[in-house]
Amino acid sequence: MTRYISEADTRANYIDPKLIESDWTSDNIEREYYFTDGRKLLGNKRGKRLFLDYLLKFNNINLAIIEAKKADDHPTKGLQQAIDYAEKLKIEFVYSSNGKQIYEFNRVIGKGDYIEKFPTPQELYNKIFGKNIELKRQLHSIPFYLTGAMRPRYYQEIAVNKVLENIAEEKKRILLTLATGTGKTFISFQIVHKLFQAKWNLDGESRRPRILFLADRNVLADQAINAFNPYENDLVKINGEEIKSRNGVVPTNAFIFFAIYQAIAERENIGAYYKAYPSDFFDLIIIDECHRGSANEEGSWRAILDHFNQSVHLGLTATPKREDNVDTYKYFGKPIYEYSLNDGITDGFLTPYKVKRVKTNIDEYIHTNDNKVIQGEIKKDRYDINDFDKNITIIQRTDLIARAILNNIGRMEKTIVFCVNQDHALELRDMINKYKTVTDSNYCVRVTSDEGKIGRTFLEAFQDNDKDIPVILTSSKMLTTGVDARNVRNIVLTSPIGSMVEFKQIIGRGTRVYDGKDFFTIIDFVGATDLFYDADWDGIPEDEIETDETGKTGSEKKLQKTQTNTVDESSEEYGEKKEKLIIELSNGRTLKVIDIDTRYIDENGKPLSAREFLEKLVGELPAIYQDENHLRKIWANPDTRKELLEQLGTLGFDREQLDALRNMIASPECDIFDVLSHISFSSDLKTRKERAIAVRENNFFAVYQNFKAKEFLEYVLNHYEKFGIEELERDKLGDLVKLKLGTTKDAKIVFGDMKNLLVAYYQLQQNIYKAV
Structure with a gap:
């Protein structure tokens, strides 16, 4: 008889040895790499997280992903999902393998083919980073500055590395578009940290770069200063108070300079402080919320940037190109990386919202x-x-x-x-x-x-x-x-x-x-x-x-x-x-x-009216269950019901929204099961009271000889009738036992053992959701 070979067997016995043959070590491989947190759902719960079978790394850079399939599967069976993940992670090479064959796909050129063996880490790195590779290698090799259990999010790694690679390619105008709340200051700090450690500067000398962080409000500049605390001895804030303390001389004895552009620009009765610096003084200028200052020729910070036109200018903004910030994009050019509000909510790094x-x-x-x-x-x-x-x-x-x-x-x-x-x-x-x-x-x-x-x-x-x-x-x-x-x-x-x-x-x-x-x-x-x-x-x-x-x-x-x-x-x-x-x-x-x-937001960030909400849910349901009996079977089991609710949550329909749907087309006394069955299969709406009465009339409790067992199950049914499906969740059983029976030991005496109690709890639910 042929032995079944699982995907785990394929990885351990076939794919791992092939990686070792190509010089990939445990330091270069992350297995089952999770890179999102899962969309936030009600009840402090999360939707499904995204993960890779293998993430291949070298020199602190993500180089490729491998999708592993079982030995008897086609080697490219999961290729499309892997390509989608590679697009999200901005990874160029994707491999799909069943252990017998290896398929290599280059996402950038959109082509792929079978190969005999995996490339080595160095070969793959050279293939991806051929231009100005020495400086890139030096910048990549410097790890992020992290403390404790801190780990950068995948998009933060991408943003930092994209900026450094553009600097290595001698680009002078760079733009990052990252949604509010995604950590632009953290990204800025990591960029500065790596440039400091590499002693990069425009002169090619052996010195740390001089960097100006330009904001439009003191509160933003102060937040940034706090984030740069590890380099507190190397930074200074340029403002009137600081210059006054230096007898009218601008500070130059630092490497990181913070300023709001209103404080250093030319104003009535006050000269422009920025003009006191040589035009080649700064190697890099980071402009926070760069859309606000305006990049048009009369804009607030345009004169400052024109003065320091030899330095690299990095713009940070949370807003994609619009009519009201077109000058920003004209000045900096196309963003080298964008991470939107919708991306952040879908990935679980930002909080969803509803509209009243x-x-x-x-x-x-x-x-x-x-x-x-x-x-x-x-x-x-x-x-x-x-x-x-x-x-x-x-x-x-x-x-x-x-x-x-x-x-x-x-x-x-x-x-x-x-x-x-x-x-x-x-x-x-x-x-x-x-x-x-x-x-x-x-x-x-x-x-x-x-x-x-x-x-x-x-x-x-x-x-x-x-x-x-x-x-x-x-x-x-x-x-x-x-x-x-x-x-x-x-x-x-x-x-x-x-x-x-x-x-x-x-x-x-x-x-x-x-x-x-x-x-x-x-x-x-x-x-x-x-x-x-x-x-x-x-x-x-x-x-x-x-x-x-x-x-x-x-x-x-x-x-x-x-x-x-x-x-x-x-x-x-x-x-x-x-x-x-x-x-x-x-x-x-x-x-x-x-x-x-009240309007709820779908997975694309669009608020849905009550009718749109209902229509969208109806359209999504056929992909989750085939017919009424399938839905009934799923719903009657606490474990599969939980999975179904999580699946609905990832589609943008969490418990609160399902309750709103119930109130929209039925009443709070109805079970969510009946609402889903009604909108999917036109079945009659039933209340929890009607379902509870049917259980009692079907003599479900008669099979239990122990009076206390019967009394406990009737207690559970009453709680369901009064409060709803939350009383039927698997993790609710312990609380119900404490409320009615006392301790676990008492429950064992009543039901014989905990397994019998669990079986009775599940059988009660099967009877609740019988067709009535």
Whole structure:
């Protein structure tokens, strides 16, 4: 009889020896290499992680992957999946083997063929990195600077190595596009660390490079300085205070220089500090959030970069190319690597989100003499949502929004409220504090540029995950970029957003991963989340979407966007401040929230309405189970049911969304099984009570002679009827035993042994889900 040879046997007996023949050692091979965390699901659970059978490494670089198949499988059976993973990991060579044959595929040129043996590590490395190979080898050979159990994520490794390889190829303009929350500062530090250790510089001398880290806000520069702590003796911050302490001389006795460009650029009555440095002083300039400063010829940091035009310029941004940052891409060129918000959520490195669209009964204002003008004068016949809190404030509307915010967030859930401007942030802060139930005076605070040091202190406390207070920050533009607050649970939009770049930055405030944070909620009072449907969201070509859910065409929406307020907070103080119209409604009109529409996000980042959500789920279900009996068999077993729920979760339908689906087409008293069966096979909807009655009428308990055994199973059934399928999970059995029987020893006495108890628990579920 022919012995069955498993995939594990094939690896151990055939593939491993072939790798050893080609000089691959254990230092060069990672087996079952997991490179994603799995999409975050409700209940602190995760979707499926992605992994490779073999990852081949050399000189700290990922060179190839091997897909292993059983000896009696075709050698290229799993090739396509391996190619997809190689594309994700930016790995050029893919091998697929059943131990007897080896197939080599070059992803870059899209061709492959069978080969006699694996190439050696050195051969493969030389084949991939032929140009400027000595400098690349030197930079690659320097390991990442890591402490403790820290390990870089796969995209961070790619980003660092791509930058270093471009520097080795003498590229002078380099751009990385990485979603907010993916660790751009960590990536910057690793790049600097490797360049320092290699003593790379543009002169080719034996010295460390001089590097300028350029940001547009002090909070971002300070965060970066903290990340560069291992090199604290080699860094300095360029600002007026530092230069004053040096009698007006700019600092030069360091290797890493941090600055916000406003502090070193030319300003009224202050010369440009950057001009005090020779044009060839810096070897590398890293521009954080480079889309904000603008790369057009009149842009804030363009003059600085033009002065240091001989250095390498590395731009970091979270926003793909859009109409409002096209100059950035024109200056730096095409990104050498992109990692999107959707990538981060799918991989489990960023937190998913849901959207609450809150509609009120005042989305426009037409003045009547019944209403009281507190300040200003009426200049328009009609004021719409783009005017609110910018040109006109309606006191009762601000009051309503403050109450609605508190009603739609958890009492102690950290929340950022994005307002129209700094005055609006004050007004909302005061209204929220009027209705809050928490007595702490700093429960809700304003954090804007006007708050200065006080605001920065509040922000630091908000970012500290060991501190509960403050809970709510009101802001306008200051917090749109780069602020690392991992436990943000709600992003509130009370201001129209005219820029896709700004919208992505704001959404990014909530995406950072934190233990126990399964998702965050975007609470939208102004329809700003229509931008999710825009052709520009997450890289869809502009001409692919003609209309959105409101019926507006792309051109109409672009026109609308250009009319909204996009003034930076830091520029509010310039020019004459116009008197804002303030109205108090006095005609007896009652303002109220008329609708809260909760929308869930699919795996492509698009919010789904209730109908779209249902249609999408129906479309996905046939791939999971074939017919009603198959679904019934899966659902009646706690182990296979758990797998099914996890599979649905990876498709974007977790427990909360399934509950929402149940409420949409049935009622909370129905079992999720019946909802799935109904939408898939048009079967009748049944309640948990009906299923429990059927179990009792079928005399299931009669087979148990021991009264306590019968009583325990009836107890489990009652819990299911009252609370749902959570009471039937495998890991719930221990809690049920403690509640009803006492200890494990007591359970053994009642059922004979624990195996009998487990069998009874499973048989009860089979009876619950019998066809009735």
